[in-house]
Amino acid sequence: MRYDLEVIASLIDPGSKVLDLGCGDGELLKHLKENKQVQVTGIDRHEDKVALCIAKGLPVVQGDMNEEVQDYPENAFDYVILSQTLQQVYEPDKLLLDLLRIGKKVIVSFPNFSHWAIRLRLLFSGHAPKSKQLPFEWYNTPNIRVVTIKDFKAFAKKVGFSILKEVAINTQHEDKQGSIITFLPNLRATYGILLIGRNGNRLNIDIR
Amino acid sequence: MRRPGAGAECIIKTNMSEYAAHDENGISAGIVEKKFHTFAAPPNEMVLDNGKRLGPVTIAYETIGKLNRDRNNAILVLHALSGDSHMAGCYAEDDAKPGWWDIMVGPGKGIDTDKYFVICSNVLGSCMGTTGPSSINPFTGEPFGLDFPMVTIGDMVKAQKILIDHLGIPKLLAVIGGSLGGMQVLEWTVRYPNMVFSAIPLATTTRHSALAIAFNEVARQSIMADPNWNNGNYYRGQRPNLGLAVARMIGHITYLSDDAMHRKFGRRLQDKTDFSFNFDADFQIESYLRYQGKKFVDRFDTNSFLYITKAGDYFDLKNQHGNGSTTKAFSKTKAKFLVVSFTSDWLYPTYQSKEMVKAMKKTGVDVSFCEIEADWGHDAFLLPNERLTSLLKGFLDRVADEIML
Numbered sequence: 001m002r003y004d005l006e007v008i009a010s011l012i013d014p015g016s017k018v019l020d021l022g023c024g025d026g027e028l029l030k031h032l033k034e035n036k037q038v039q040v041t042g043i044d045r046h047e048d049k050v051a052l053c054i055a056k057g058l059p060v061v062q063g064d065m066n067e068e069v070q071d072y073p074e075n076a077f078d079y080v081i082l083s084q085t086l087q088q089v090y091e092p093d094k095l096l097l098d099l100l101r102i103g104k105k106v107i108v109s110f111p112n113f114s115h116w117a118i119r120l121r122l123l124f125s126g127h128a129p130k131s132k133q134l135p136f137e138w139y140n141t142p143n144i145r146v147v148t149i150k151d152f153k154a155f156a157k158k159v160g161f162s163i164l165k166e167v168a169i170n171t172q173h174e175d176k177q178g179s180i181i182t183f184l185p186n187l188r189a190t191y192g193i194l195l196i197g198r199n200g201n202r203l204n205i206d207i208r
Numbered sequence: 209m210r211r212p213g214a215g216a217e218c219i220i221k222t223n224m225s226e227y228a229a230h231d232e233n234g235i236s237a238g239i240v241e242k243k244f245h246t247f248a249a250p251p252n253e254m255v256l257d258n259g260k261r262l263g264p265v266t267i268a269y270e271t272i273g274k275l276n277r278d279r280n281n282a283i284l285v286l287h288a289l290s291g292d293s294h295m296a297g298c299y300a301e302d303d304a305k306p307g308w309w310d311i312m313v314g315p316g317k318g319i320d321t322d323k324y325f326v327i328c329s330n331v332l333g334s335c336m337g338t339t340g341p342s343s344i345n346p347f348t349g350e351p352f353g354l355d356f357p358m359v360t361i362g363d364m365v366k367a368q369k370i371l372i373d374h375l376g377i378p379k380l381l382a383v384i385g386g387s388l389g390g391m392q393v394l395e396w397t398v399r400y401p402n403m404v405f406s407a408i409p410l411a412t413t414t415r416h417s418a419l420a421i422a423f424n425e426v427a428r429q430s431i432m433a434d435p436n437w438n439n440g441n442y443y444r445g446q447r448p449n450l451g452l453a454v455a456r457m458i459g460h461i462t463y464l465s466d467d468a469m470h471r472k473f474g475r476r477l478q479d480k481t482d483f484s485f486n487f488d489a490d491f492q493i494e495s496y497l498r499y500q501g502k503k504f505v506d507r508f509d510t511n512s513f514l515y516i517t518k519a520g521d522y523f524d525l526k527n528q529h530g531n532g533s534t535t536k537a538f539s540k541t542k543a544k545f546l547v548v549s550f551t552s553d554w555l556y557p558t559y560q561s562k563e564m565v566k567a568m569k570k571t572g573v574d575v576s577f578c579e580i581e582a583d584w585g586h587d588a589f590l591l592p593n594e595r596l597t598s599l600l601k602g603f604l605d606r607v608a609d610e611i612m613l
Contacts, residue, residue, distance in 0.1 A: 050577075060577075
């Protein structure tokens with residue numbers, strides 16, 4: 001399993017209820033179901049991925065995550081996972097508020113755009129950031145949001161949710177292996193993984 | 209029961225609609241038998257949704273596979289408008305046509321008869337062995353005709369439940385069906401929640417749109433406009449074949465799609481190079497529809513067509529089980545669902561499947577949903593489709609594992 005998914009799995013209590021947004025081929029869900037007796041659900045936009053998941057015996061709904069999350073009742077899940085998708089979301093604030101409504105806790109992971117290699121590339125070559133984690137050109141990247149770990153923490157303060165746990169990781173070998181970064185994470189980590197929860201009961205709905 | 213030669217024995221026919229071909233690999237459920245169960249003899253008649261009483265009632269059914277010791281591997285397959293209990297295999301070695309879902313039901317197939325005990329019964333009101341308007345009315349000794357009481361999807365399911373009880377099955381592992389069969393699936397899950405572990409409604413809806421009702425009504429009117437129909441009293445004389453054929457032609461238009469028709473027929477002419485300048489069937493599409501219409505009258509009773517289409521139109525899960533709320537209706541179910549729709553199906557479009565999925569999510573039902581990209585319109589659910597097969601197989605494997613726990 002991908003290293004970042006292993007870290008996410010380690011944050012989840014056995015036997016809990018989990019929703020994975022953009023679940024892809026269901027690698028994480030299958031792992032959680034088989035090793036942690038988690039009651040899993042997934043959402044993905046792509047027919048082929050959804051079909052693959054259902055064929056593996058995973059309950060997955062095909063659809064747009066922004067719309068699909070609206071239907072679940074409050075506290076429907078113990079954890080909602082938004083793995084490597086935040087940077088592709090059109091209205092991340094709105095989505096996160098939805099997730100914090102349907103999930104007691106939310107796990108968000110994203111590629112850290114302030115990794116030193118990206119900074120150097122922009123500084124010395126003058127080209128838009130491109131890396132192993134972000135292999136796209138400016139004109140074809142699905143990543144419409146440029147976010148860093150530092151940015152996300154500021155965002156949390158503004159929207160009004162709390163960061164319960166923060167894991168910065170550095171990955172190698174096509175993300176199969178990696179390590180946790182504790183020293184200068186915003187500079188040295190390729191991914192940020194954050195466990196977030198509601199700040200008391202209130203969220204600052206109007207943040208714009 | 210694997211018979212490698214089966215494909216060669218039965219004539220392989222490419223048919224776009226309702227009844228698909230034999231399995232390409234020649235794998236078959238083998239020889240199957242039409243069985244009957246009769247119940248509700250007076251004075252214990254079946255009480256129908258409209259308050260009328262009907263009895264005795266006979267149900268024709270087919271079973272393939274073996275019921276296990278725990279009696280928890282039974283799957284009920286529910287057929288659509290013009291289907292019957294003959295879902296797979298052949299009645300005889302030299303049978304020209306296998307059951308209507310031969311590609312899906314059989315050893316090692318999507319619905320694996322090596323693992324599951326699979327049942328299919330003919331719906332109430334039909335004409336393929338189950339009591340319907342062409343059956344003999346015990347009070348008159350004549351066919352019922354329009355004296356047959358109006359039956360609903362709910363009544364069909366009540367009759368199926370009696371059969372399942374008779375077979376000694378306390379809980380079905382799955383109920384599976386498409387189109388009108390899908391409505392029966394939904395009805396099962398809310399009417400008998402304790403008897404359904406999982407459900408697979410395919411290409412279906414919780415209630416007909418005005419568009420779907422409109423097509424059904426035109427089909428019914430074409431029957432009623434045939435003088436031979438004679439208010440349903442035709443069993444001794446000429447049959448309303450013209451009306452029924454036109455009704456079927458209308459149906460077939462709704463089962464296809466603009467794209468499918470374009471690709472399959474386009475504007476190509478049938479066995480000619482120029483127009484005939486008369487009203488013969490010039491275009492292939494005309495010829496196809498006429499052929500489908502003609503073929504249908506040989507095997508289907510006109511009154512059954514009227515009764516079953518009306519039952520489809522009356523079906524309304526929201527109002528009949530949820531007091532106006534689909535969410536409330538699904539809050540009754542305990543089943544795990546796999547909902548499947550097809551991109552080019554405009555008779556039961558994806559938005560209708562999505563509506564039921566939405567309601568299920570709201571009430572905490574375990575649901576999977578996939579919209580399969582397919583060109584063949586509503587017919588797609590009956591045509592060979594690897595994706596559909598893998599979805600059914602994977603979902604059934606999962607629920608089978610869970611029911612064993």
